Amino acid sequence: xxxxxxxxxxxxxxxxxxxxxxxxxxxxxxxxxxxxxxxxxxxxxxxxxxxxxxxxxxxxxxxxxxxxxxxxxxxxxxxxxxxxxxxxxxxxxxxxxxxxxxxxxxxxxxxxxxxxxxxxxxxxxxxxxxxxxxxxxxxxxxxxxxxxxxxxxxxxxxxxxxxxxxxxxxxxxxxxxxxxxxxxxxxxxxxxxxxxxxxxxxxxx
Amino acid sequence: xxxxxxxxxxxxxxxxxxxxxxxxxxxxxxxxxxxxxxxxxxxxxxxxxxxxxxxxxxxxxxxxxxxxxxxxxxxxxxxxxxxxxxxxxxxxxxxxxxxxxxxxxxxxxxxxxxxxxxxxxxxxxxxxxxxxxxxxxxxxxxxxxxxxxxxxxxxxxxxxxxxxxxxxxxxxxxxxxxxxxxxxxxxxxxxxxxxxxxxxxxxxx
Amino acid sequence: xxxxxxxxxxxxxxxxxxxxxxxxxxxxxxxxxxxxxxxxxxxxxxxxxxxxxxxxxxxxxxxxxxxxxxxxxxxxxxxxxxxxxxxxxxxxxxxxxxxxxxxxxxxxxxxxxxxxxxxxxxxxxxxxxxxxxxxxxxxxxxxxxxxxxxxxxxxxxxxxxxxxxxxxxxxxxxxxxxxxxxxxxxxxxxxxxxxxxxxxxxxxx
Amino acid sequence: xxxxxxxxxxxxxxxxxxxxxxxxxxxxxxxxxxxxxxxxxxxxxxxxxxxxxxxxxxxxxxxxxxxxxxxxxxxxxxxxxxxxxxxxxxxxxxxxxxxxxxxxxxxxxxxxxxxxxxxxxxxxxxxxxxxxxxxxxxxxxxxxxxxxxxxxxxxxxxxxxxxxxxxxxxxxxxxxxxxxxxxxxxxxxxxxxxxxxxxxxxxxx
DNA sequence: GATGAATGAGGTTTCATTCAT
DNA sequence: AATGAATGAAACCTCATTCAT
Numbered sequence: 001x002x003x004x005x006x007x008x009x010x011x012x013x014x015x016x017x018x019x020x021x022x023x024x025x026x027x028x029x030x031x032x033x034x035x036x037x038x039x040x041x042x043x044x045x046x047x048x049x050x051x052x053x054x055x056x057x058x059x060x061x062x063x064x065x066x067x068x069x070x071x072x073x074x075x076x077x078x079x080x081x082x083x084x085x086x087x088x089x090x091x092x093x094x095x096x097x098x099x100x101x102x103x104x105x106x107x108x109x110x111x112x113x114x115x116x117x118x119x120x121x122x123x124x125x126x127x128x129x130x131x132x133x134x135x136x137x138x139x140x141x142x143x144x145x146x147x148x149x150x151x152x153x154x155x156x157x158x159x160x161x162x163x164x165x166x167x168x169x170x171x172x173x174x175x176x177x178x179x180x181x182x183x184x185x186x187x188x189x190x191x192x193x194x195x196x197x198x199x200x201x202x203x204x205x
Numbered sequence: 206x207x208x209x210x211x212x213x214x215x216x217x218x219x220x221x222x223x224x225x226x227x228x229x230x231x232x233x234x235x236x237x238x239x240x241x242x243x244x245x246x247x248x249x250x251x252x253x254x255x256x257x258x259x260x261x262x263x264x265x266x267x268x269x270x271x272x273x274x275x276x277x278x279x280x281x282x283x284x285x286x287x288x289x290x291x292x293x294x295x296x297x298x299x300x301x302x303x304x305x306x307x308x309x310x311x312x313x314x315x316x317x318x319x320x321x322x323x324x325x326x327x328x329x330x331x332x333x334x335x336x337x338x339x340x341x342x343x344x345x346x347x348x349x350x351x352x353x354x355x356x357x358x359x360x361x362x363x364x365x366x367x368x369x370x371x372x373x374x375x376x377x378x379x380x381x382x383x384x385x386x387x388x389x390x391x392x393x394x395x396x397x398x399x400x401x402x403x404x405x406x407x408x409x410x
Numbered sequence: 411x412x413x414x415x416x417x418x419x420x421x422x423x424x425x426x427x428x429x430x431x432x433x434x435x436x437x438x439x440x441x442x443x444x445x446x447x448x449x450x451x452x453x454x455x456x457x458x459x460x461x462x463x464x465x466x467x468x469x470x471x472x473x474x475x476x477x478x479x480x481x482x483x484x485x486x487x488x489x490x491x492x493x494x495x496x497x498x499x500x501x502x503x504x505x506x507x508x509x510x511x512x513x514x515x516x517x518x519x520x521x522x523x524x525x526x527x528x529x530x531x532x533x534x535x536x537x538x539x540x541x542x543x544x545x546x547x548x549x550x551x552x553x554x555x556x557x558x559x560x561x562x563x564x565x566x567x568x569x570x571x572x573x574x575x576x577x578x579x580x581x582x583x584x585x586x587x588x589x590x591x592x593x594x595x596x597x598x599x600x601x602x603x604x605x606x607x608x609x610x611x612x613x614x615x
Numbered sequence: 616x617x618x619x620x621x622x623x624x625x626x627x628x629x630x631x632x633x634x635x636x637x638x639x640x641x642x643x644x645x646x647x648x649x650x651x652x653x654x655x656x657x658x659x660x661x662x663x664x665x666x667x668x669x670x671x672x673x674x675x676x677x678x679x680x681x682x683x684x685x686x687x688x689x690x691x692x693x694x695x696x697x698x699x700x701x702x703x704x705x706x707x708x709x710x711x712x713x714x715x716x717x718x719x720x721x722x723x724x725x726x727x728x729x730x731x732x733x734x735x736x737x738x739x740x741x742x743x744x745x746x747x748x749x750x751x752x753x754x755x756x757x758x759x760x761x762x763x764x765x766x767x768x769x770x771x772x773x774x775x776x777x778x779x780x781x782x783x784x785x786x787x788x789x790x791x792x793x794x795x796x797x798x799x800x801x802x803x804x805x806x807x808x809x810x811x812x813x814x815x816x817x818x819x820x
Numbered sequence: 821g822a823t824g825a826a827t828g829a830g831g832t833t834t835c836a837t838t839c840a841t
Numbered sequence: 842a843a844t845g846a847a848t849g850a851a852a853c854c855t856c857a858t859t860c861a862t
Contacts, residue, residue, distance in 0.1 A: 005821070027327060031236035034856060045823050047860085056857065111326060114382075118320055121386045122232060131387050166383075166395045174379025177319075178371075181326045182336050190371045197402045209844065210841090218846090239831065250848050255833065415842075437737060441646035444835060455844050457839085466836065521736060524792075528730055531796045532642060541797050576793070576805045584789025587729075588781075591736045592746050600781045607812045619823065620862090628825090649852065660827050665854065827859080834852075841844085 014052050016042055018066065021059045026108030029115060030060055064116050067109055072137055079141070085149025086199065092142070093195040096172050100187045102179065110176050117173075139165050155202040164198065219257050221247055223271065226264045231313030234320060235265050269321050272314050277342055284346070290354025291404065297347070298400035301377050305392045307384065315381050322378075344370045360407040369403065424462050426452055428476065431469045436518030439525060440470055474526050477519055482547055489551070495559025496609065502552070503605040506582050510597045512589065520586045527583075549575050565612040574608065629667050631657055633681065636674045641723030644730060645675050679731050682724055687752055694756070700764025701814065707757070708810035711787050715802045717794065725791050732788075754780050770817040779813065 020042025024033040035056060039046050053059045078095070082088045099106060120126045139162065146161030171194055178185045225247025229238040240261060244251050258264045283300070287293045304311060325331040344367065351366030376399055383390045430452025434443040445466060449456050463469045488505070492498045509516060530536045549572065556571030581604055588595045635657025639648040650671055654661050668674045693710070697703045714721060735741045754777065761776030786809055793800045 029236065029324060029327070031234065035858085036856075039824090046825095046858085047823050048821075050858070051821065054858095111323060115320070115323055117382070117386055118316060118323070119234060121316060122234070127386065131389070134387070160394075163391070163395055163398050166391060167398060170379035170383050170395060171376055172379070173382055174375035174377070177322070177378055177382070178375050181322055181332065182339070184336070186368070186371060189365075190368060190375060193368050193372055197406055200406070201402055210846070215846095240833085241831085251833085252835085252848050253846070256846065259833095261832070439646065439734060439737070441644065445837085446835075449845090456837085456846095457844050458842075460837070461842065464837095521733060525730070525733055527792070527796055528726060528733070529644060531726060532644070537796065541799070544797070570804075573801070573805055573808045576801060577808060580789035580793050580805060581786055582789070583792055584785035584787070587732070587788055587792070588785050591732055591742065592749070594746070596778070596781060599775075600778060600785060603778050603782055607816055610816070611812055620825070625825095650854080651852085661854080662827050662856080663825070666825065669854095671853070823860105823862085825859105825861095827857105829856100831855075832853090835850100836848105838846105838848080839844105840846095 010052070013044070013048070014062075017044055017049055017052055018059065018063055020044070022063055022105070022108050022112060025060065025063070025115075026111045030056075030112075030119070060116070063112065067113060068133070075141065079145075085145050085152060085154050086203070088145045089142070089149070089199065089202075090195070092145075092168070093191060093198075096175070097188050097191040097195075100179065107180055110180050114173070114177055114180070134169075138169055141165070142168055149202070156204055159202060164202070167198065215257075218249070218253070222249055222254055222257055223264065223268055225249065227268055227310070227313050227317060230265065230268070230320075231316045235261075235317070235324070265317075265321070268317065272318060273338070280346065284350075290350050290357060290359050291408070293350045294347070294354070294404065294407075295400070297350075297373070298396060298403075301380070302393050302396040302400075305384065312385055315385050319378070319382055319385070339374075343374055346370070347373055354407070361409055364407060369407070372403065420462070423454070423458070424472075427454055427459055427462055428469065428473055430454070432473055432515070432518050432522060435470065435473070435525075436521045440466075440522070440529070470526070473522065477523060478543070485551065489555075495555045495562060495564050496613070498555045499552070499559070499609065499612075500605070502555075502578070503601060503608075506585070507598050507601040507605075510589065517590055520590050524583070524587055524590070544579075548579055551575070552578050559612070566614055569612060574612070577608065625667075628659070628663070632659055632664055632667055633674065633678055635659065637678055637720070637723050637727060640675065640678070640730075641726045645671075645727070645734070675727075675731070678727065682728060683748070690756065694760075700760050700767060700769050701818070703760045704757070704764070704814065704817075705810070707760075707783070708806060708813075711790070712803050712806040712810075715794065722795055725795050729788070729792055729795070749784075753784055756780070757783055764817070771819055774817060779817070782813070 017038070020038045021033075024037040024041055027033065028037065035046055035049065038044075038049060038059075042049075049059075053062065075092075075095075079088050079091065082091055102110070117130070120130045142165035143161040146155060146159070146164050149155035150157050150159075150161070171191075175185075175187055175191060179187045222243070225243045226238075229242040229246055232238065233242065240251055240254065243249075243254060243264075247254075254264075258267065280297075280300075284293050284296060287296055307315070322335065325335045347370035348366040351360060351364070351369050354360035355362050355364075355366070376396075380390075380392055380396060384392045427448065430448045431443075434447040434451055437443065438447065445456055445459065448454075448459060448469075452459075459469075463472065485502075485505075489498050489501065492501055512520070527540070530540045552575035553571040556565060556569070556574050559565035560567045560569075560571070581601075585595075585597055585601060589597045632653070635653045636648075639652040639656055642648065643652065650661055650664065653659075653664060653674075657664075664674075668677065690707075690710075694703050694706065697706055717725075732745070735745045757780035758776040761770060761774070761779050764770035765772050765774075765776070786806075790800075790802055790806060794802045
């Protein structure tokens with residue numbers, strides 16, 4: 001009885017739903033956005049949405065998974081292209097700097113991501129998962145570069161790699177937050193400023 | 206001719222409600238926290254809460270006002286005690302650094318504050334107010350110090366004061382966010398690291 | 411401990427409360443008017459109101475009692491002054507006609523009275539009481555006059571007194587309703603028209 | 616691809632809700648009747664009711680619209696069938712007279728209608744709309760007949776048509792009010808009595 | 821697979837009444 | 842007697858989810 005549709009079709013449909021949900025969650029926040037908002041935005045019926053996701057929360061989680069994974073993949077892939085630690089670090093700063101000007105979709109993702117990050121502080125389990133992932137991926141991404149740079153003599157040896165990594169991600173999250181809430185925030189300039197401070201320091205003998 | 210309870214009493218009651226609300230909003234988020242949560246937490250009846258505040262939203266706004274104002278007051282007051290720009294800047298870094306270890310209440314406030322900041326990006330009007338206030342108070346606090354330091358020859362003259370200010374607040378928001386979501390985040394160490402980077406740079410001739 | 415106040419004082423206070431309640435009930439309706447409205451309007455505290463009346467409903471009922479009784483008293487007293495049935499009937503028509511222009515208070519009373527009358531249709535018991543009273547007082551007031559007039563040969567004998575009476579009160583209620591909802595309703599003119607129709611008919615031999 | 620239920624189905628559902636609401640409003644009054652009353656009475660869930668109407672007030676207004684429109688349609692349609700003004704006027708009197716004995720539903724409608732009419736006196740805007748409609752439709756209905764009758768020489772020319780019209784509607788509202796609150800009110804007899812008074816007078820040369 | 825009407829738990833807010841002072 | 846803060850039942854309305862078609 002059920003028309004059997006291709007996996008391709010299903011994937012497309014899911015993407016449509018996720019895109020609608022992202023826009024709605026960004027616009028109103030997860031709690032305030034309703035399934036009807038998503039229906040209105042995506043043009044997909046309520047029943048159909050529940051065919052693809054079993055709850056509003058699941059949509060949210062999938063949305064966040066999706067973005068972390070794609071971000072991770074992109075980063076890991078590109079970083080390996082550079083040979084020196086300095087270039088790698090520079091690349092990371094520039095990568096984030098060049099996100100600006102932000103597309104609406106990127107702003108939406110960031111808003112939703114930050115909101116979710118905050119929300120995670122309320123859920124022991126979620127929090128542990130996120131921190132674990134943060135350590136394993138984000139923190140390590142830069143400590144690896146730092147260690148590489150220090151081993152190669154590019155960077156001063158007396159700086160704790162995890163401090164640089166912590167500083168980087170702390171700063172990027174702060175910058176994205178400010179960018180999202182303030183159109184006039186000098187996102188690029190400030191990232192460049194921090195980049196110069198950090199690199200200057202690291203290269204000091 | 207009596208239950209005209211003292212203003213003192215009313216103030217105290219309001220504080221109790223706000224304290225309960227803060228805990229609940231921090232624990233669940235503004236949307237997810239219910240009036241019944243606040244009732245359960247504070248032991249104050251639903252009706253009484255509505256005698257003091259006319260809506261859940263009003264409680265939220267009052268909570269945020271309160272914290273901004275107290276923060277503003279504290280900062281402005283203390284900064285003026287120092288005579289050199291360097292000392293002032295150092296004081297600011299140290300002030301934020303020494304917030305750690307965070308009391309539960311401070312974490313709650315920060316969580317709620319960050320959530321609200323994010324939320325504000327969804328409300329044109331609120332957003333404008335917050336950015337205005339940010340510029341007038343937070344940004345200016347540091348650009349003033351910078352200009353003072355540059356005029357006095359303490360700081361190198363070629364750094365844009367607003368970049369330092371932007372960097373500072375970007376960083377502090379990021380650090381508080383990370384601290385709130387990650388118990389193990391080396392908050393103090395990283396703040397000291399950034400402080401050293403910034404001051405080192407500024408004092409370079 | 412309780413200051414013992416005079417009966418006079420109490421009566422005055424009750425009147426004040428009733429006056430405030432009348433205005434509020436007229437303005438919003440019994441259900442929609444709140445005790446706080448009455449507090450605001452009368453300037454008397456909530457506690458005090460509950461010292462004099464044991465519920466909002468009791469205030470309402472007292473208000474209606476008050477007006478029926480005063481109306482009854484006025485009518486009965488004045489009617490007896492006239493000697494002929496025709497004069498009495500004319501007096502009644504004129505009495506109602508000359509209520510216009512209506513003071514705000516009168517309009518309020520009428521609104522509340524009509525609302526109550528309607529409301530009474532929902533309460534078996536109340537309904538019976540009101541109909542009883544209506545028969546005993548209002549209906550009888552005019553059937554008595556009619557019978558007097560027919561006995562005296564003033565009025566044609568073949569008209570059922572109760573029909574004239576029914577017509578009169580039906581009409582007056584309708585006219586007051588229209589007057590209350592429509593500023594431009596030609597209240598006096600229409601009453602005079604009906605009066606002329608009725609008297610003309612009754613005096614026909 | 617289905618539960619796009621037919622328009623027919625929706626209309627029926629709406630009617631069911633309105634019927635339930637009418638009964639509840641009549642029984643308790645608009646304010647006192649609760650959505651849960653309507654749920655209990657109609658057997659339709661709260662959510663479903665809010666799918667069809669966006670507020671309790673909207674249900675009320677629709678109910679009143681419905682009845683005015685159907686009344687208007689019925690009247691306008693039938694009146695035109697008669698050729699003489701006298702017949703038309705007689706038809707109107709008879710139409711209202713023959714509503715009795717009142718079905719429960721008719722009594723409900725009248726109660727709700729009268730309550731609403733009274734209520735309208737509290738809302739400037741509503742009041743204007745209702746009076747406008749009253750003038751345009753109800754008043755005009757009879758002044759037209761009067762003018763027709765006077766032009767044709769059926770009715771005496773010295774009677775102001777608007778007085779007859781005013782008298783008619785004043786009387787009918789009064790009669791319906793009395794009928795609704797008093798089972799024993801001789802509705803038919805009194806209407807016939809008024810009809811005879813009015814027609815007698817109009818036909819006098 | 822798609823649709824959207826139906827459900828009802830649960831949220832916010834109001835307000836008559838009580839009662840300590 | 843007077844006051845008004847406190848109470849909590851009960852009102853209106855929303856919305857995630859289900860399910861008949």
